[in-house]
Amino acid sequence: MKFALLLQLLDESKNDISKTTALLRYSKSQSQDHVLDLFRFFQSIRSKKICTTQDLLIWTKEICNLPDWLFEKSLSHCNDVLDAINLLLPINVESVKLTLPYVQNLYTLKFNDENQIKEFVTKQWSLLDHDIDRYFFNRIITGNFRLKISDLILFDFLAAYFETTRINISIFHALNLLHSKSDIKKQLKTGKSKALIKKFEPVKEVEYIEVNIEELSLHEYYVVTPIWIGVEIQIIKFNHDIIIWDLTKQIKIYIEEFLYQKFKSRDEDFIVNAIYISSKSQNSKSNTYIIITDFISIGQNIEFSKSLQKQTNFIEQWILSLDEREGIYSNECLNFQNHIELSTYYNQMDLNKYVSILVELPDESKRILRPELFQLKAVLLYAQKKDQTFSHYYDQYTFGVLQLSTIVPIVKLDADLEETEVIEIHQFILENTIERFGPVRSISPQLIFNLQYSRIERSKRHKSGIILKNAKIISTSFHSALDELSRLSHIVQKAIMEEEN
Amino acid sequence: MWFGWYSAIMGLSSLLEFTEKGIYVPKGDFYIDPIKKVKQAVITHGHSDHARSGNIKYLCTDLTKPVLKLRLGSKINVQSLAFGESFFINGVKLSFHPAGHLPGSAQVRVEYKGHIAVISGDYKLEKDGLAEAFEPVFCHEFVTESTFALPIYQWQAQEKIIADIFTWWQQNQSEKKASIISAYPLGKSQRLISALYKYSPYITCHPSIENTNIALRNAGVDIPILDDLFSITKNESHRYLVLTPTIISQGLWLQNFPHYELADASGWMATKQGRKRSTAHRHFTLSDHADWPSLNQAVLASQAETVFVTHGFSDDFARHLKEQKINAQSIDHFFTRERIEQE
Ligand SMILES: [Zn+2]
Ligand SMILES: [Zn+2]
Numbered sequence: 001m002k003f004a005l006l007l008q009l010l011d012e013s014k015n016d017i018s019k020t021t022a023l024l025r026y027s028k029s030q031s032q033d034h035v036l037d038l039f040r041f042f043q044s045i046r047s048k049k050i051c052t053t054q055d056l057l058i059w060t061k062e063i064c065n066l067p068d069w070l071f072e073k074s075l076s077h078c079n080d081v082l083d084a085i086n087l088l089l090p091i092n093v094e095s096v097k098l099t100l101p102y103v104q105n106l107y108t109l110k111f112n113d114e115n116q117i118k119e120f121v122t123k124q125w126s127l128l129d130h131d132i133d134r135y136f137f138n139r140i141i142t143g144n145f146r147l148k149i150s151d152l153i154l155f156d157f158l159a160a161y162f163e164t165t166r167i168n169i170s171i172f173h174a175l176n177l178l179h180s181k182s183d184i185k186k187q188l189k190t191g192k193s194k195a196l197i198k199k200f201e202p203v204k205e206v207e208y209i210e211v212n213i214e215e216l217s218l219h220e221y222y223v224v225t226p227i228w229i230g231v232e233i234q235i236i237k238f239n240h241d242i243i244i245w246d247l248t249k250q251i252k253i254y255i256e257e258f259l260y261q262k263f264k265s266r267d268e269d270f271i272v273n274a275i276y277i278s279s280k281s282q283n284s285k286s287n288t289y290i291i292i293t294d295f296i297s298i299g300q301n302i303e304f305s306k307s308l309q310k311q312t313n314f315i316e317q318w319i320l321s322l323d324e325r326e327g328i329y330s331n332e333c334l335n336f337q338n339h340i341e342l343s344t345y346y347n348q349m350d351l352n353k354y355v356s357i358l359v360e361l362p363d364e365s366k367r368i369l370r371p372e373l374f375q376l377k378a379v380l381l382y383a384q385k386k387d388q389t390f391s392h393y394y395d396q397y398t399f400g401v402l403q404l405s406t407i408v409p410i411v412k413l414d415a416d417l418e419e420t421e422v423i424e425i426h427q428f429i430l431e432n433t434i435e436r437f438g439p440v441r442s443i444s445p446q447l448i449f450n451l452q453y454s455r456i457e458r459s460k461r462h463k464s465g466i467i468l469k470n471a472k473i474i475s476t477s478f479h480s481a482l483d484e485l486s487r488l489s490h491i492v493q494k495a496i497m498e499e500e501n
Numbered sequence: 502m503w504f505g506w507y508s509a510i511m512g513l514s515s516l517l518e519f520t521e522k523g524i525y526v527p528k529g530d531f532y533i534d535p536i537k538k539v540k541q542a543v544i545t546h547g548h549s550d551h552a553r554s555g556n557i558k559y560l561c562t563d564l565t566k567p568v569l570k571l572r573l574g575s576k577i578n579v580q581s582l583a584f585g586e587s588f589f590i591n592g593v594k595l596s597f598h599p600a601g602h603l604p605g606s607a608q609v610r611v612e613y614k615g616h617i618a619v620i621s622g623d624y625k626l627e628k629d630g631l632a633e634a635f636e637p638v639f640c641h642e643f644v645t646e647s648t649f650a651l652p653i654y655q656w657q658a659q660e661k662i663i664a665d666i667f668t669w670w671q672q673n674q675s676e677k678k679a680s681i682i683s684a685y686p687l688g689k690s691q692r693l694i695s696a697l698y699k700y701s702p703y704i705t706c707h708p709s710i711e712n713t714n715i716a717l718r719n720a721g722v723d724i725p726i727l728d729d730l731f732s733i734t735k736n737e738s739h740r741y742l743v744l745t746p747t748i749i750s751q752g753l754w755l756q757n758f759p760h761y762e763l764a765d766a767s768g769w770m771a772t773k774q775g776r777k778r779s780t781a782h783r784h785f786t787l788s789d790h791a792d793w794p795s796l797n798q799a800v801l802a803s804q805a806e807t808v809f810v811t812h813g814f815s816d817d818f819a820r821h822l823k824e825q826k827i828n829a830q831s832i833d834h835f836f837t838r839e840r841i842e843q844e
Pocket of ligand 1: 546623
């Protein structure tokens with residue numbers, strides 16, 4: 001399979017499994033090095049804006065020599081300017097292919113002036129395969145090269161390629177093994193990946209202390225806690241000597257919980273942003289600080305600017321105002337010797353209620369391991385009331401997915417949604433009922449939902465042949481079209497891939 | 502309703518009139534691909550946007566005859582002609598000439614007192630190895646289709662597309678998945694079968710396509726005999742390329758095809774927009790209609806003084822031809838909106 005076709009399939013596929021399949025097909029005939037190259041390419045995909053779409057339009061017009069109205073008509077019919085440009089340009093018989101090295105080379109090009117760019121682009125147009133290659137060339141050079149390929153898809157693909165589990169791939173990625181030229185297959189077999197892991201000092205407790213940011217010496221050597229579970233974080237590089245972590249969601253919950261304990265009231269809504277710093281001095285002793293940078297009380301409309309300097313005073317005051325120095329506890333620190341040991345922790349994430357595992361690498365870069373759930377798009381097929389006496393609204397839904405051109409029911413779920421949404425859906429149900437079977441209404445399949453599940457089980461009793469485990473409604477997707485629905489065959493295939501792993 | 506104004510304007514005596522019922526030849530009192538019920542219908546090919554039921558008499562090519570009987574019922578009153586054979590209706594000389602759209606598809610040539618009009622029906626110039634090759638016919642008036650009459654539609658050679666389909670089929674096979682292509686039952690399906698059978702005989706099709714295959718085979722068209730869809734077991738199903746009509750209901754046969762990939766093969770797959778509307782995994786741009794360069798070529802080859810454009814981007818193609826100093830006009834507005842454009 002040529003690289004441009006892979007790009008097209010990734011760009012146009014309506015579901016993840018098709019993307020994984022496309023990646024696998026492409027990689028079948030490629031070396032391990034090329035596949036890892038591909039992985040790194042998609043992980044850090046960027047656009048190189050050499051010229052604008054407007055430039056391309058002007059040059060295409062010159063080449064095609066079409067009257068304005070016909071040119072415009074073609075553009076509007078395609079509804080995608082870059083697609084239209086490729087289709088309007090003359091067909092190339094003998095052609096150059098847009099390969100991965102070709103694209104990588106594009107990123108290194110430098111031009112002196114616009115004429116040089118025009119010469120380059122039009123030359124490539126006359127060389128590149130008009131089929132798909134030229135279209136993606138246009139996307140890249142105009143800075144429109146965004147393909148939606150999640151880590152999950154890439155990990156699934158690598159897992160299938162290396163004939164291992166997704167967990168192993170996630171771990172190898174976390175340990176930075178996918179970025180070195182190493183024989184992944186061999187390491188997976190032998191479990192010999194410990195050479196890359198260093199021992200970490202655990203930090204058990206994080207305390208509030210008074211700290212003036214300006215007093216922290218930037219020449220001192222700071223590192224962040226090596227392994228920390230249960231916190232989603234975002235790295236902010238402050239200076240090359242200091243790393244500051246912006247704690248998000250999870251730690252905010254701790255802090256909010258802490259504030260609740262403090263004020264014994266939830267009437268006040270707080271948003272707290274904090275910075276977590278741990279320092280390591282010469283004697284290797286670690287100090288850890290939590291600095292609150294934003295303390296937003298919505299009830300009082302207080303907002304603080306993001307500048308640290310300006311807030312220092314406030315932070316200090318706020319910290320000082322806390323009469324009890326209650327600590328915020330970070331989770332345990334894990335020690336592991338190799339990827340196999342780490343995968344044990346990873347497998348138990350759900351059990352231990354870990355949100356994520358943070359891994360620090362020897363080069364001090366950080367990776368987060370997060371458990372991933374499967375998602376699908378399903379359409380509302382039937383509705384009933386959970387409780388005939390107490391339910392005001394239709395609040396139990398049966399969802400369906402595509403099987404070829406028909407829709408088969410796949411799961412029945414309670415409406416775990418906001419009340420306003422439930423009412424909206426209830427109204428939709430009343431307006432779109434096809435038939436009534438006792439308490440159950442069959443609904444015209446239009447309303448699409450995003451669902452999530454952890455795995456599937458086979459079942460002879462169910463029409464679809466499968467049961468979704470731990471299924472849950474994530475959101476309604478009112479604007480989705482029916483052709484975006486998940487396909488039963490893909491859900492099953494996905495599960496088979498998991499099983500085989 | 503009668504529209505004769507254009508001949509007055511152009512100072513020509515035209516053989517054709519465009520009415521609500523379709524393209525009419527008043528001198529011969531017959532219609533070509535009529536939209537509404539008429540006494541004498543001349544049919545270019547069997548697609549449902551050209552061949553409708555309810556006419557009293559039908560005239561078509563020898564190959565289209567069994568197709569019409571299959572689609573419109575065996576009781577229809579249909580007479581057929583070989584390609585190039587002349588036939589007189591009320592003094593108007595009529596003959597059929599290959600349109601290359603599908604086996605038996607024809608352009609209709611009508612001649613009266615030395616004045617010649619050709620109605621193309623649907624056509625394509627590329628030889629597909631199955632349909633009789635398109636024959637350019639000299640005429641004074643040419644009625645052309647315009648399904649893909651925009652400069653963005655430029656087809657690639659059939660061999661390349663077929664090779665791509667075969668590669669896809671092989672990939673599916675190696676992943677233990679069957680390959681299902683939805684294609685129009687008349688024309689596209691036979692074209693695919695004929696071209697792909699040279700690569701591998703593991704091809705099967707839905708009964709609605711096989712009906713057409715049988716009708717064409719019996720009329721002498723070289724369509725390979727395929728394995729019966731219902732005799733294919735689960736264990737071997739992944740080897741197969743299955744052709745199905747565009748819209749299929751969930752059939753029992755699918756039980757034996759647990760894993761599959763879907764593809765669409767149509768000219769509309771050329772654009773991203775077209776592919777977006779398709780639910781298939783893969784899309785192959787393969788059309789039975791002429792692309793932009795071919796449409797222009799066909800118009801020039803006819804040497805027609807007047808060109809009438811219908812069936813697609815009529816207004817745009819007519820405007821383009823006018824700008825090329827060709828006397829052209831769109832005739833779609835004469836017809837009622839019952840036409841459903843098909844491949
Ligand atoms: Zn047709
Ligand atoms: Zn047609």
